[in-house]
Amino acid sequence: MERCLCQIIDTLRNKGCATEDQIKEVLNEIKKELHRRETLGQAYLERRKIIQEKYIPKHPQIFRLKEEYLSPDFISLVNFCQDSNITCSDVIEKIKNGPAEKCYTLPVFTEEYCKLMMEELEHFENSDCPKARPNTMNNYGVTNFIKIKYRSIQVILNFQHINLVSRNCPRRILIPLREKYLHSITAHLYPECGGDDLDSHKAFVVKYKMGEDLDLNFHYDNAEVTINVALGKDFTGGDLYFGDMRTKHNAQTQYKEYQHVKYTGLLHRGQHMHGAKPIHSGERYNLIIWMRSSKIRNKLCPMCDNEPELIETVGFL
Ligand SMILES: O=C(O)CCC(=O)C(=O)O
Ligand SMILES: [Fe+2]
Numbered sequence: 001m002e003r004c005l006c007q008i009i010d011t012l013r014n015k016g017c018a019t020e021d022q023i024k025e026v027l028n029e030i031k032k033e034l035h036r037r038e039t040l041g042q043a044y045l046e047r048r049k050i051i052q053e054k055y056i057p058k059h060p061q062i063f064r065l066k067e068e069y070l071s072p073d074f075i076s077l078v079n080f081c082q083d084s085n086i087t088c089s090d091v092i093e094k095i096k097n098g099p100a101e102k103c104y105t106l107p108v109f110t111e112e113y114c115k116l117m118m119e120e121l122e123h124f125e126n127s128d129c130p131k132a133r134p135n136t137m138n139n140y141g142v143t144n145f146i147k148i149k150y151r152s153i154q155v156i157l158n159f160q161h162i163n164l165v166s167r168n169c170p171r172r173i174l175i176p177l178r179e180k181y182l183h184s185i186t187a188h189l190y191p192e193c194g195g196d197d198l199d200s201h202k203a204f205v206v207k208y209k210m211g212e213d214l215d216l217n218f219h220y221d222n223a224e225v226t227i228n229v230a231l232g233k234d235f236t237g238g239d240l241y242f243g244d245m246r247t248k249h250n251a252q253t254q255y256k257e258y259q260h261v262k263y264t265g266l267l268h269r270g271q272h273m274h275g276a277k278p279i280h281s282g283e284r285y286n287l288i289i290w291m292r293s294s295k296i297r298n299k300l301c302p303m304c305d306n307e308p309e310l311i312e313t314v315g316f317l
């Protein structure tokens with residue numbers, strides 16, 4: 001344990017912590033973050049119970065995915081991908097290239113559905129139900145190491161919580177979206193990183209607003225494949241930028257930028273390093289789905305490269 005602490009302190013020094021006070025401050029934050037992570041499952045169960053008992057959705061119909069909520073172009077791409085004779089290159093020809101290697105843009109939801117989702121998010125935000133908001137470490141601005149390992153992300157609520165609020169149809173948006181639709185596309189585009197075997201996900205909404213969080217540090221996702229859908233509203237700035245894959249990252253990396261298009265999704269590999277530049281005006285809300293493959297992560301944790309250890313837990317992490 002002591003050796004581990006010494007290593008952390010060495011890393012903090014290497015990454016720019018110059019004084020004992022700075023080191024203490026960061027260690028305190030790490031401790032708080034560890035505690036938050038250890039109690040995440042229990043906290044989730046408590047939040048879910050309150051939401052299930054108290055929250056009255058504004059648009060209850062949106063909690064069960066219907067094909068009419070999906071963009072016709074998205075459905076036609078999915079149908080194309082489900083044809084057993086097509087290959088990866090056929091799909092690449094049909095889908096729009098994104099800003100960097102293996103990034104693709106695609107419509108996902110209809111504009112109307114995005115608007116209803118936004119209204120529901122705001123309704124939830126204004127309710128007195130408990131919201132899941134991770135700690136942010138932006139203020140310390142010490143190192144990428146810290147920012148990556150203890151990411152500071154602008155979550156307004158965990159979408160899974162909203163999924164669970166409707167008692168009769170729990171979790172009926174994102175699981176079918178992944179299993180019935182997205183999976184057909186990712187199986188062709190990302191077989192080498194588990195895209196053909198995505199069996200779970202974590203989803204949330206990021207919010208950027210003047211006077212609140214403006215940008216997102218350079219990071220990689222805890223995901224094999226990510227889809228990021230711009231839900232609304234209007235904003236300027238806020239471009240994403242992509243570097244290399246995590247294992248290839250170096251200082252000479254040429255960044256590739258991407259300007260979000262309202263109601264449009266961007267698919268990329270979770271290990272493809274990226275960040276978001278500050279918005280200059282307005283508000284930006286994006287639905288992020290980190291899709292995961294047990295086949296991949298049961299062998300090696302994509303966050304720390306260690307062999308995963310199974311630990312007993314409660315709730316939904
Ligand atoms: O702000 C964005 O659009 C990107 C968010 C993101 O990369 C993430 O939440 O992992
Ligand atoms: Fe990300």
